[in-house]
Amino acid sequence: MPKVIMPDEYSFCFGVERALEIAKKYIEKGEYFDTLGEIIHNPHVVADLEKKGIHVVNNPEESKKDKILIRSHGVAPEVVEKIKNLGKEIIDATCPFVKHAHDSARKLVDEGYCLLIVGKKHHPEVIGIQGYARGKGHVVLKEEEVDNINLKGKKVGIVSQTTMLLANVQTVINAVLKQNPKEVRYINTRCSTTERRQNAARELAKMVDVMVIVGGRHSSNTNRLYEISKEYCKRAYLVESYRELRPEWFKHAKVVGVTGGASTPPEDVLKVKETIEKFNTRR
Amino acid sequence: MPKVIMPDEYSFCFGVERALEIAKKYIEKGEYFDTLGEIIHNPHVVADLEKKGIHVVNNPEESKKDKILIRSHGVAPEVVEKIKNLGKEIIDATCPFVKHAHDSARKLVDEGYCLLIVGKKHHPEVIGIQGYARGKGHVVLKEEEVDNINLKGKKVGIVSQTTMLLANVQTVINAVLKQNPKEVRYINTRCSTTERRQNAARELAKMVDVMVIVGGRHSSNTNRLYEISKEYCKRAYLVESYRELRPEWFKHAKVVGVTGGASTPPEDVLKVKETIEKFNTRR
Numbered sequence: 092m093p094k095v096i097m098p099d100e101y102s103f104c105f106g107v108e109r110a111l112e113i114a115k116k117y118i119e120k121g122e123y124f125d126t127l128g129e130i131i132h133n134p135h136v137v138a139d140l141e142k143k144g145i146h147v148v149n150n151p152e153e154s155k156k157d158k159i160l161i162r163s164h165g166v167a168p169e170v171v172e173k174i175k176n177l178g179k180e181i182i183d184a185t186c187p188f189v190k191h192a193h194d195s196a197r198k199l200v201d202e203g204y205c206l207l208i209v210g211k212k213h214h215p216e217v218i219g220i221q222g223y224a225r226g227k228g229h230v231v232l233k234e235e236e237v238d239n240i241n242l243k244g245k246k247v248g249i250v251s252q253t254t255m256l257l258a259n260v261q262t263v264i265n266a267v268l269k270q271n272p273k274e275v276r277y278i279n280t281r282c283s284t285t286e287r288r289q290n291a292a293r294e295l296a297k298m299v300d301v302m303v304i305v306g307g308r309h310s311s312n313t314n315r316l317y318e319i320s321k322e323y324c325k326r327a328y329l330v331e332s333y334r335e336l337r338p339e340w341f342k343h344a345k346v347v348g349v350t351g352g353a354s355t356p357p358e359d360v361l362k363v364k365e366t367i368e369k370f371n372t373r374r
Numbered sequence: 375m376p377k378v379i380m381p382d383e384y385s386f387c388f389g390v391e392r393a394l395e396i397a398k399k400y401i402e403k404g405e406y407f408d409t410l411g412e413i414i415h416n417p418h419v420v421a422d423l424e425k426k427g428i429h430v431v432n433n434p435e436e437s438k439k440d441k442i443l444i445r446s447h448g449v450a451p452e453v454v455e456k457i458k459n460l461g462k463e464i465i466d467a468t469c470p471f472v473k474h475a476h477d478s479a480r481k482l483v484d485e486g487y488c489l490l491i492v493g494k495k496h497h498p499e500v501i502g503i504q505g506y507a508r509g510k511g512h513v514v515l516k517e518e519e520v521d522n523i524n525l526k527g528k529k530v531g532i533v534s535q536t537t538m539l540l541a542n543v544q545t546v547i548n549a550v551l552k553q554n555p556k557e558v559r560y561i562n563t564r565c566s567t568t569e570r571r572q573n574a575a576r577e578l579a580k581m582v583d584v585m586v587i588v589g590g591r592h593s594s595n596t597n598r599l600y601e602i603s604k605e606y607c608k609r610a611y612l613v614e615s616y617r618e619l620r621p622e623w624f625k626h627a628k629v630v631g632v633t634g635g636a637s638t639p640p641e642d643v644l645k646v647k648e649t650i651e652k653f654n655t656r657r
Binding site: 261269 | 544548555566
């Protein structure tokens with residue numbers, strides 16, 4: 092029976108956990124609402140809420156309830172206005188780290204900085220940050236994208252999508268510096284959970300015989316953990332549930348590493364751990 | 375007879391030229407002074423001023439004149455006070471780009487930033503900047519030096535010695551970002567003349583048959599131009615004066631590149647150009 096090791100962070104990130112807690116409290120009080128977009132990218136969690144009468148709407152007008160929950164990703168201020176104008180109450184579950192990105196983006200724009208947002212265009216969190224930047228932020232990720240904006244002699248302000256890696260921010264800042272700007276002011280809006288998880292998965296993968304990542308196949312952060320694991324451990328697997336585990340994967344394995352993505356419920360990861368621990372790996 | 379090509383900037387930088395102009399105006403008015411340190415690192419220019427009765431002092435107390443000239447490098451505010459307390463008049467020839475570094479360093483310290491000064495410890499310009507930073511700046515150049523300062527969660531302010539290269543600033547900022555600071559605010563105090571000269575020397579060296587750098591053998595920026603030239607042109611020479619030129623260096627040469635350092639007088643460079651143009655290179 093192999094020993095299973097897990098990192099400190101193997102499940103929901105702070106913002107997701109907080110949003111689910113907020114939702115739970117309202118449900119317990121018997122107050123119902125809809126969520127603007129999926130509360131997290133996990134089909135089981137969303138289905139579970141559906142059963143309790145909490146639906147996903149893509150637009151505030153679609154909702155028939157008098158309360159709308161804003162998920163951890165946050166939204167642009169125009170969306171907040173829209174919900175208020177419809178006479179609905181807002182349950183604000185925006186992640187405090189995302190809120191910090193909103194406030195920082197607005198502050199930099201209001202102080203006259205030309206704003207760059209390091210992030211993925213069209214990502215809901217980035218659209219929210221752009222809204223708080225009064226629509227004035229340039230969304231960039233690659234060096235070439237920065238090269239295409241004229242920053243010479245300008246005061247350049249920089250924030251990032253909370254899940255960006257250090258390397259993304261470094262790439263953008265180095266490209267900005269090349270243009271000889273007047274000033275570069277970077278407010279750190281990264282939430283380092285993504286990076287800590289990746290570093291932890293890398294270190295774990297180096298030490299163990301088999302590595303198992305638990306999470307949705309469509310979750311980008313889960314897939315990245317799987318790719319990193321494959322790089323450092325010959326036997327690495329991605330599963331959505333403990334039911335997919337095969338005893339032969341663990342043949343002769345003494346130590347197994349297990350972790351999950353930011354939208355993986357803790358019980359899913361723990362169930363995987365327990366299942367592996369019961370396999371007879373001597374055969 | 376070879377054709378000689380020169381870049382736009384081949385002699386005194388803006389700050390040095392301005393300091394010499396200021397000195398000249400006082401001399402023309404018959405008002406004499408001493409300079410605190412050599413006005414530029416060029417023995418001919420310093421000797422020429424000596425002949426006119428303008429001496430170099432290393433300390434304001436040493437001077438017997440009632441006026442002291444502060445050279446383009448600038449000084450710390452304590453030195454300004456000291457001169458004033460001695461009842462002497464200040465002729466301020468501090469380069470405006472250096473002044474900008476002084477003001478930016480003080481502003482960042484006063485706004486509560488932990489200040490890094492990208493530069494060389496013990497360089498007179500850096501000592502001046504540190505003075506304006508109320509003695510609170512950490513002077514750094516290498517990644518390891520930044521790693522030794524705890525910046526995690528802090529607001530980090532950054533300025534540089536005016537002659538630093540883009541790569542120096544990038545190295546420091548990347549190292550700062552690694553520590554996950556709260557904010558990084560870089561005020562660009564680089565004067566790009568050093569980098570423009572180096573880039574121009576590199577491009578010139580690629581195109582010409584022979585490259586000649588004019589300037590003091592002890593001038594660090596002149597030597598760097600020579601090193602870059604050697605890298606890109608098989609025949610590269612460093613001369614302090616046209617008298618050192620040898621016709622055999624230019625054998626069969628059709629095009630010759632000539633440039634000088636930031637403390638090389640223009641007439642020295644032009645004399646080299648004219649001498650080369652008169653060589654018979656067909657022999």
